[in-house]
Amino acid sequence: MRILLDEDKCVGAGQCxxxxxxxxxxxxxxxxxVLLDGxxxxxxxxxxxxxxxLCPGQAIEVRTD
Known part of the structure; x- marks a missing residue:
């Protein structure tokens, strides 16, 4: 599993x-x-x-590759 973040979409809600x-x-x-573990x-x-x-800005993408 790999996590990708788009900081420009993050609204700082903290749900993640x-x-x-x-x-x-x-x-x-x-x-x-901030990603602690990619x-x-x-x-x-x-x-x-x-x-x-839960991310309201849809800033988090979870990949399986």
């Missing part, structure tokens, strides 16, 4: 951090998403996919 705090964080200065373990798939679905 709430859903998958081991994978995502936010910058202190503006709340924009290739998380398969065991985190559910929470990562939830984070992508």
């Amino acid at each position: 951090v709430l859903a998958a705090g081991e994978v995502f964080d936010q910058r202190d200065e503006d709340g924009i998403v 290739h998380p373990d398969e065991a985190r798939r559910g929470e990562v996919e939830t984070a992508a679905q």
Whole structure:
């Protein structure tokens, strides 16, 4: 699994951090998403996919390649 982020789409809502705090964080200065783990373990798939679905800016893409 690979995660791609589009920082330009991020609105800083923080839903990704709430859903998958081991994978995502936010910058202190503006709340924009920070990727902590671009290739998380398969065991985190559910929470990562939830984070992508909850993202109001649709800034998170989960790939299986």
